[in-house]
Amino acid sequence: MLKKLIAYDLKRTRPVMTGIILFTFLLTIIIVITNAFTNKIDNAQTEKLESGLIQTHSDNLPPIYFTMTNIQTIALLAILVLATLATIYMLRYYYKTIYLTQGYLSFTLPAKTTEIVSSKMLVTYIWALIFIIPSIFIWTFGYSVAERLFDPHYEKLSVSAYLPGLVLFALDILFIIFEIFVQIMAFFFCLSIGQLCRKLKLHVTVLSYIGIAIASMILFFYNMQMHQMKRGTWWWDYDDVICPANIICAIILFISFYVATIKITNKNLNLE
Amino acid sequence: MSNLLEIQGLHKKYGKKTALNDINLSIEPGHIIGLLGPNGSGKTTLIKIICGLLQPTGGSVLVDGNPVGPKSKAIVSYLPDRTYLDESMTVGSAIDMFKYFYDDFDEKRAEEMLSSLNIDPKNKIKTLSKGNKEKVQLILVMSRKAKLYILDEPIAGVDPAARDYILRTIISNFEPSASLIIATHLISDVEPVLDEAIFLQDGNIRLYKPIDDIRVENGKSVDALFREVYRC
Numbered sequence: 001m002l003k004k005l006i007a008y009d010l011k012r013t014r015p016v017m018t019g020i021i022l023f024t025f026l027l028t029i030i031i032v033i034t035n036a037f038t039n040k041i042d043n044a045q046t047e048k049l050e051s052g053l054i055q056t057h058s059d060n061l062p063p064i065y066f067t068m069t070n071i072q073t074i075a076l077l078a079i080l081v082l083a084t085l086a087t088i089y090m091l092r093y094y095y096k097t098i099y100l101t102q103g104y105l106s107f108t109l110p111a112k113t114t115e116i117v118s119s120k121m122l123v124t125y126i127w128a129l130i131f132i133i134p135s136i137f138i139w140t141f142g143y144s145v146a147e148r149l150f151d152p153h154y155e156k157l158s159v160s161a162y163l164p165g166l167v168l169f170a171l172d173i174l175f176i177i178f179e180i181f182v183q184i185m186a187f188f189f190c191l192s193i194g195q196l197c198r199k200l201k202l203h204v205t206v207l208s209y210i211g212i213a214i215a216s217m218i219l220f221f222y223n224m225q226m227h228q229m230k231r232g233t234w235w236w237d238y239d240d241v242i243c244p245a246n247i248i249c250a251i252i253l254f255i256s257f258y259v260a261t262i263k264i265t266n267k268n269l270n271l272e
Numbered sequence: 273m274s275n276l277l278e279i280q281g282l283h284k285k286y287g288k289k290t291a292l293n294d295i296n297l298s299i300e301p302g303h304i305i306g307l308l309g310p311n312g313s314g315k316t317t318l319i320k321i322i323c324g325l326l327q328p329t330g331g332s333v334l335v336d337g338n339p340v341g342p343k344s345k346a347i348v349s350y351l352p353d354r355t356y357l358d359e360s361m362t363v364g365s366a367i368d369m370f371k372y373f374y375d376d377f378d379e380k381r382a383e384e385m386l387s388s389l390n391i392d393p394k395n396k397i398k399t400l401s402k403g404n405k406e407k408v409q410l411i412l413v414m415s416r417k418a419k420l421y422i423l424d425e426p427i428a429g430v431d432p433a434a435r436d437y438i439l440r441t442i443i444s445n446f447e448p449s450a451s452l453i454i455a456t457h458l459i460s461d462v463e464p465v466l467d468e469a470i471f472l473q474d475g476n477i478r479l480y481k482p483i484d485d486i487r488v489e490n491g492k493s494v495d496a497l498f499r500e501v502y503r504c
Contacts, residue, residue, distance in 0.1 A: 001342065008373075012358075104352045104356035108325065109345065269325065
């Protein structure tokens with residue numbers, strides 16, 4: 001039944017999410033194209049000094065450069081707005097189909113409560129992956145191509161020189177995506193916490209999320225700081241952002257929020 | 273014949289307030305039962321527990337031998353007392369949804385009933401009148417070949433002509449081997465179709481008897497008895 005629920009939830013949310021995602025891809029392509037222009041103009045103003053440093057003469061940048069930069073900024077802000085809208089839409093879908101009158105329909109389907117709730121969570125993550133991964137790919141690919149085409153000082157690296165950087169970049173992106181997933185799961189958890197209250201449900205939800213977000217940010221930076229201090233003294237000398245402490249904390253938080261959300265929904269569901 | 277619904281020692285508390293107190297109930301297949309009681313007597317709480325929307329504090333509920341869960345939900349067709357469909361859906365997509373999730377859903381029956389009401393499946397649910405929304409929901413519920421139908425206030429808030437239609441739809445479409453529970457205040461309207469009546473008060477069952485026995489023993493209709501029992 002879980003597969004059926006996921007297929008149905010994907011179908012219900014497809015019209016809005018497809019629109020948001022396609023618009024995001026369009027904006028990403030605009031950023032890549034404008035970046036290529038600014039790269040070209042930038043690199044035309046550069047010279048390589050005897051010391052090996054690259055100097056840019058920014059006094060001679062034409063007005064079109066600044067127009068392109070502004071377009072990039074606006075497009076980037078628009079992507080952030082779309083990401084926020086997508087998150088709000090999916091959280092609203094989750095809330096309406098679990099905790100409002102549509103919950104009567106959801107929870108009388110011939111499925112376990114765990115399946116019904118998990119389906120909506122999984123669909124949120126599926127859309128998040130469809131939103132993030134292609135955007136990153138377009139961005140990275142576009143930037144690389146622009147650099148290769150327009151940077152006169154571009155030096156082609158060998159695969160062995162290029163690969164570690166690429167692997168680290170991919171791991172960083174995966175970790176950031178997982179952190180986003182943890183925060184979304186925290187949202188689901190806070191929505192279930194809000195339902196435990198008779199009044200001011202949304203207020204409790206928002207306040208509990210703010211508390212969790214602040215606490216998890218403190219934990220994240222504390223772990224990063226501790227790792228920085230340990231650098232070179234122990235086995236993990238890879239990256240501060242994705243240090244073992246942050247990875248373990250993210251996994252524990254994700255599982256804890258998920259289990260707690262399911263338990264609360266199972267025991268305390270009341271659609272009055 | 274094994275019982276379709278078996279409830280033993282059912283309790284439900286909300287904090288200090290007892291909503292249901294030691295409910296024991298057995299319902300056989302092939303009966304239409306009125307679940308009657310004033311506001312706050314526990315009717316909706318009992319219904320929600322049977323349908324898996326609430327967890328009881330204690331006791332057990334078996335539907336055709338199954339504890340409340342996916343198997344019991346597959347054989348229970350429930351109509352709540354409010355609009356529970358996504359109003360941005362069309363009537364047609366609501367039918368598709370029921371067909372997708374319920375193996376016992378009879379799409380042809382649903383389409384025939386909609387057609388008799390001149391409701392276009394392409395209409396969005398939010399464009400329908402309150403009465404038509406109720407009818408669409410009822411059609412979806414009664415188009416299932418379930419073993420237990422539970423209707424919570426199916427005729428409240430609609431005009432008398434619509435009530436007649438709803439009651440006719442209920443009687444003509446429910447499976448004879450199934451049972452049907454109707455929770456309602458409008459007893460005089462449903463009494464002609466009931467086989468048995470359950471009177472709930474303050475979370476307790478005060479009375480559970482066949483309608484004919486109630487009339488013979490008390491010398492009055494169930495509606496008149498209800499007014500007497502629950503006089504304010």
